[in-house]
Structures are given as structure tokens and as C-alpha cells.
Amino acid sequence: MTELLTAVSIGAGNGSVYALLALGFVIIYKAMSVISFAQPAFMLSGAVLVSHLSPRMGFVAAVVVGTIAIAVVALVVERVAVRPMVGKAVFVIAIITIGIDIVVRVVAGAFVGVDPRTIGDPWGLDVTTIGGVQVQHRHIAAFVVTGLVVALLFAFFRFTRMGLAMRATALDQEAAMAQGVDVGRVFAVSWALAGALAAIAGVFASAGNPIDQNLWIIALTALPVIILGGLDSLGGAVLGGLVIGIVQAVVSTYHSTWFPFLDTNSGAIVPYVLMLLVLLVRPQGLFGTKEVERV
């Protein structure tokens, strides 16, 4: 039982990271109907930037500055490479974001360096024992911060003018434009938000461990998450992230008892298998809107 609860706590921590990343994907998808494959790069660059800033200005300030900086990078990318393509086939824009991802990742990777580099987080691998279950501080922190960010985000969409504009654009781009919504600005804000979320996710994904070049692979796990939750559902992204994180952690923990014939831990592919299973039953994901075909 303790083992299971430990796995769930790890899963909730990792799942929070997935949820943050998935939110970024969903926000961009809702605005432009495009999956941005550039999120992994923003996540890696966020972690790398914070690791460079934190020795100089302390961890919290570094996270804030790093997040804002990555949001600005995302803004620039949107303006330079994505905005000229608006109106082209979504597939073309998606492929462009793959290209952007590669370029940004190479640049960020160059700053990782040879020596192990940490983001200077205060948690490390410390644990607290709650009712006999050892819970790592970094996972608690990830969970709490994600909860906070999600609450802020939902409040933003619910109560601000910009949030309203973004919801209107997601519903119907042309109608929103006709009502005076600056759709271009909505695109820009969406990308900035997604970049910021990816940067925060990068911080928590690399907390406690040295940053390595392959950190971005974690961000790809957010793709099954958004498919599971439904491409256009913010709530689905958060829930999907937690579900996939927890299932993954549980399978990793019990791998040797459940699949003794497989040597490599199957935790890494759990999200993708889960995604395939869900898609066989519900092609639009758990909470996504069913696609309506109009002629």
C-alpha cells in the first residue's frame, strides 16, 4: 500500500509537469487549431535559462525572470515564423513548429555544457513522511504550483477582457474578429502563455536532477496527455496530465512484478499505449469536442 501511495505521489508530481505542458499545447490549439511541436524546446530553454540565472539572483527570482524571458522568446517565434503562415494548412504550420523546435533546442542545448548543471532549486531530493508514505518535496512543490497556475489561468480566462477575447476566438475566429477582437493579439498571447507554462514545467521537470539534453523528451509525453484529455479541453489537459503521470509512475513501480519478461522499464511508453487505447474507443479524447463534419 505504501509503495502504491509513493508511486501515486511521484505520479502526481510528474503529472503536474505534464499538465502544465499540456495546457500550453491546448491554449495554442484553441487559438489557432494547430499543435505546436515547439513546446519541448521552450521547456528545455526554460530550464537551462533558470539554471544560468539562479546562482546570480536566487531561485524564485530566476524562475520568474526565466519564465518571462521564455514567454518573450515564444512571442518572437510566433511573430517571425508562425504569423506569416496563418491561413495555410494546419499541417504545414505544425511542421514549421517542428523546425522551430529543432533550432531552439540546438541553441538551448549548447548552453547545457559538459558539467552537470542544476537549476538551484531548494528541494533537491528531500522527503517528508506523511502517514508512512515518503513524499518528495519537489513533487509537492510541483503539485501546489501547478494548482496555483491552473487556478490563475482559469481566472484569467473567466474574468479578464483578454481571456474573454481568447475564448471568443477559440469559439469562432471570424465572429470574434467581427466583434472587434484583435485575433493577432490573441495568437501572440496564446504563444506567450504556452511558452511561460513550458518554462515553469521545465523547472519542475529538472528539479532535483542535473539538466540533460534529453529533458525535452518529457515534453513529448504531454502529447498523449492532450490527446487523452481532448485537444480543446483545458480541464481535460490538467486531468489527463495527472492521470497519465500517476498511471506511468504506478506501472514503473510495479513493472518487474507485472511484466517480468520485459527487461527495460515500460514506464516510458505507458502514456503512448494509454493514448492508443483511449483513441480506439473515443477518437476525440475523453473531454474533447466531437468533430462535426460540415460540407
Next chain:
Amino acid sequence: MTATQHEPGRTGRGSDAPASTKPRRRWGRPTLYTSYGQEMALLNTRAKQLGVLAIIAVAAYLPLTLEDDLLALLGTGLVLAVGAIGLNLLIGYAGQVSLGHAFFVGVGAYTAAVLAGDPDGRYLGFGVSEAPVWIVAAGVVAALFGVVVAPLATRLRGLYLAVVTLGLVFIGQYFFAEWREMSGGPGIGRESAVPVVLGNDLTRDGAYTEEQKLFWLFLVVLVIMALLGRNIARSRIGRAFAAVRDRDIAAGVMGVELGRYKLIAFTISSFFAGVCGSLLYVGSGQFSPEQFGLLLSVQFIAMVLIGGVATISGSIMGALLIALLPRLSSELPAFLPFVSSSPTDHPNVFEVEVGLYGALIVAFLLFEPRGLFGIWLRIRTYWKSFPFSY
């Protein structure tokens, strides 16, 4: 080809001949077609016929003049071109975005290696050494995997499909790495298939070197596969693909069975990928499961997009460019002094190489959406209408 000569007695089609006579080509009017069959012909102008012949002749002559290391690189390009044609049939012609091409290439590579492998060796092997046998077998096995995956594709559209096929790459890589008896495990790998054609081991240097013989083998395979790809594209199947790509609902209304043609597209594309995989590591002699990752898929997409979407010749150009990219970026330090060739300095040639894939994809999509083929079209139009600008 035979219909191009001038016949003085005739003034117009069917003027004094029965209507069933084959339509003739008018001499001096290379773009005047008098029947659908003429226009859809494989090489529908004299210039194309001569040009393709010349290119094949030059390619066949290349091994005698080029150095072996460059030849090996170009040979890899030819093999990659087979895979790129397959992906172009799927993405360019049928409009189904797949990020899972690397998986099918991997299936092909392992099928070939297992079939041709030494039965008494360290890894699984059946000792079928004849190259044509295992090349076709690799294609067929990969195609079968395509059939298995296709039902998912028929349920999904657009970006959902892209993400699912991305998952395929990760799941595939896991099982390649896991099945150590077959693949040798991550980081170690196994030997690739040894090409034996009619009893001659092509990897042994004889009158010609290994690279020369392999290049000719790859060239023959590419010509066959390119011909196959082109013929599929201009057949009933190819037209159905285009209809599905342009508007799947409209295609369905017109009687194109969507599920069936998506299945065919995946199967054909996987067959090409399998053939590509079977030959891809023949030159290097060794490969490991890590090679079939997301990067390989992205490289194939880059070939298709840089070469030209929905063109066979473009796929070949794109594949050659991507194959030569490592060589080009290794030449960079001579021109750009700030690029280092040591892997510990930044920016180094390896980073530049990877970055170039991304930069080239973005640049081509932004500025030349039709790819290298589009550039060629521009040059052709310029000279065709010379000295006028239109």
C-alpha cells in the same frame, strides 16, 4: 515514345484514319497533348525522356569518378530517397501526416538483418543471403505493420494522426531495444544484412570497391522504386489519394472509399519504408535501436518538404540534400571561423547540422513551399518563356 515522329501525310488527328487509331504527337509541339493518356504518360515530353536518361547515365557513371567516402554518402541518399518517396505518397499524395515513418524503416531494417543474418551468429538470423529476397521481404513485413496501424489512421484525421504515429515511434523503439536477441539491445546494436546478389558478396572489394558496387545496387533499387512510385501516383489509386487529400468528404461523396484508400496509402508507404530500411545500414554494417527515433522521422519529413510535396523527383532531391547535409556542415568551419569542428565547443558542426534541418524546414515552408522541385519549376519556366518573363 514511338508516337513522336513526324508524319507528313497527316494534318490532323483522325482526319483520314479511323477513330480507334492511337493519337499521335505533333512534332515541334511538345506540350500539345491530344489524349489524356499522352498527358499522363510517364515521361510526357521529349526533354523529360532525354533528361531522365541522362541523369541515370550520369548517376551510373558517378562511382567511377567519385571518391569512396562521398560515394557512400550519396548511396545513403539514394536509399533514403526510397523512404522519402514512400512518405511523399502518404503525406504529399494522400494527405495523411505521419510522424511514424522511422518505425516502418526500423521494421524493414530488422527484417532484412534477421533474414540475412548468420544462423549461428550471436543474434537471430536465418541465413537467407540473396539481397533481392530480403529487400522484398523487408518491404512486405513493413507493409503488414502498415496494415495493422492503418485502422487507427482511418478513424483519425490531421494532427491527431500525427501524434498517434509519433507514439508509434516510441513504442516501436521500446520493443526494438527490448528484443535483444533480434536487435542486440540499445547502444550495442547488431550487424546489418550483407548484400549478396546472385552469389556475389557486394561488400568484398574486387574489380570494384564495396562503395561502388553498393552505389550501383542502390541506384537500381531506387530507379525501380521511383518508377513504381510514379506509376502509383498516376494511376487510379493516385487519383483517389489526391481526392482524399484535397477534400475527404467530397471524395467520399464521389465514391472513393476513404478507409480503403487510407489503408492502401499506409501499406504502400510502409512498403517503401521497409525497402529503405533494409538497405539503409548496409553500408555502415551496424545499427542499433536508437537510430529509429523521432529524429529519423523528422528527417524524412524534411526530405519530403524540402524536396517538394507530391513529387517523386522532389523526394529524391530532398533525400540527397539531407544525406549530404552532414558533409556540407563539416565543410562549414573553413568558411565560418566561429563554427568549431570539436564537439566540446559551441557552436560546433554537429549542432549546426541538426539546426540546419530545422532551419531548412522553416525556410522552405516560408519562402518556397513547393521545395526544391518548385525552384526547378521556376528555372524551367524562365527558360521556356525566355526572353519573356511570362
